[in-house]
Amino acid sequence: MGIPEKIKAIQDEMARTQINKATEHHLGLLRAKIAKLKHEQESASSKKSSKDDGFDVRRTGDATVVFIGLPSVGKSTLLNALTGAKSTVGAFQFTTLTVVPGIMEYRGARIQVLDLPGIIKGASTGRGMGKRMLAVARNADLVLLVLDVFQPYHESVLTTELGNVGIRLNQTPPNITIEKTGKGGIAIAQQVKLASTTTEFLEDVLHVYGITSARVVIREDVTTEQVVDHISGNRTYAKALTIVNKIDLVDAKFLENMRSTLKSECVEVSADTGTNVENLKERIYESLEFIRIYMRPKGGKTDYDEPLIMRKGNTIGDVCDKLHRTMRRKFRYGMVWGTSVKFGGQRVGIVHQLHDEDVLTIIKEKWA
Ligand SMILES: Nc1nc2c(ncn2[C@@H]2O[C@H](COP(=O)(O)OP(=O)(O)O)[C@@H](O)[C@H]2O)c(=O)[nH]1
Ligand SMILES: [Mg+2]
Incomplete structure (x- = not known):
């Protein structure tokens, strides 16, 4: 069985398993196995992929931020408004084909802003393009999630796609240390009570990753997902800022409703008319600390x-x-x-x- 088939088989098993207290542990382990397989798959395909498709942008300036959004939400227009760069703006989808960089100068800082082609639902599972784009996001200091005011529900599409390739937005890495040892089995020192996972689960995940001897210290209450994240090691914790664009097309009442559907706080702008663009610069500057x-x-x-x-x-x-x-x-x-x-x-x-x-x-x- 190849890796995709193995992943599929585990996913099928997960789909057949009822979710309840008794199966939680088992399901968590299946997730860990999938994470491991996906990691193997990724390192296999990244060796193969060519390096000259316009996605390897040299970092310059004091920090790098990257736009992530679906096609036609106004990423290119926004890049031009922020930096004066000339990224092609199109009334149709898929205008931007490679990474277009710009430099935004603000309060003495030079911030590199990268415009990427639109992310589409499923980008993280596809071959090539989507994954390469997400890799650019991985190396950025700040991810700007760009939403169209009429499609605020894309927020979850974006976080899911980024999540699928191991990019966690606005989360801090769990406070756990795992030190592999030569022998002696797995010793877990727990400094807090665990509410949503167990040390048995942790031990089993370590076994999935072939670790049989280790000293583990848990300093905060972590979830099973965080445990899998930490052990699989293939995670990036990125800072993100949500931007809602095209507010020139709606009224205050509409905006208020839209805002209540979002999970995170957002900056509302119109790239076209320039409304709130200065404020966005300030928010980007602040977020970069x-x-x-x-x-x-x-x-x-x-x-x-x-x-x-x-x-x-x-x-x-x-x-x-x-x-x-x-x-x-x-x-x-x-x-x-x-x-x-x-x-x-x-x-x-x-x-x-x-x-x-x-x-x-x-x-x-x-x-x-
Ligand atoms: N009304 C309005 N239209 C916008 C705004 N920003 C971008 N657009 C339009 O949306 C379309 C797609 O913009 P583009 O920047 O190419 O989107 P991208 O695919 O995300 O890069 C173009 O027709 C833009 O003129 C905005 O703030 N208000
Ligand atoms: Mg574009």
Whole structure:
């Protein structure tokens, strides 16, 4: 039996199984088996797929965001409104065939915006195109879900398609660690009570993945799905922002109704008339959680005019990488003034996390 047949067989079994407390564990395991098979299938097909179909866009700028939406919701029009790029806008479907990049400059940050062809229902199960597109989403810092004001129900289509390829939107990875050990079986340390899964289930999923000896620490109440996600390892946790476009076509009452059908909060815009586009820029900027780092050359004056644009959680090592590809090797220590340190001018190492508006001096090795 090939992988697709195996997946089909498990799916059939799942369809035959009644969902209740007694079968929960079994169904969870079947899901884990499917996740494993899909992962194998993906790594097999990604080896085969060609690399020159216009989907490999080099990342530039301070962050990359990507539009995901069905055809004709106005992604290309929106890209043009945000960045001044010239993506073809069409009154018919499938106008955009490859990735079209644009740069949005906002408050000193350069944000790369990628326009993709429309995602259609089932994209994640199809071969080629849909999957390649979703792979672009995987590498983005922020996913912009674009909806047409008349089709708010596409929200779930998009999250399902992304979910099918392992992209979880606006979720944090479960707080579990699994450390494989040579022998001794599976030892689970549980720091909280589990409400929706059991340690037996966890153990069984580990077995599906061929892990027979491991030290596991569970620090929060997790669901069976999260357990499978974590063990299968093939998951990306992406931040998302929902955009509803074409609001010029409806009135306030319609908008209010539409809003109540959405799961997540949204930004309502008209790419055509420009309504709320500035606000959308602000929301994108906020979601990316930029921080500004002012560089002070050794013995010199701090440059407050052109901060280095970094992201929340970035370390001095990340700053080095942004400055120059050899900087990390030349780095000796850093000196920081600001809220990330206890006192001004404190010496810090390469893993030190910076805060917004920190001042930083990098001291290089003597030979450098
Ligand atoms: N009324 C209105 N039409 C829009 C808006 N944005 C895009 N459109 C139209 O919707 C159609 C599809 O737009 P396009 O940007 O090509 O959509 P894409 O397939 O998602 O890239 C075009 O005819 C656009 O002019 C909008 O805000 N309001
Ligand atoms: Mg388009």
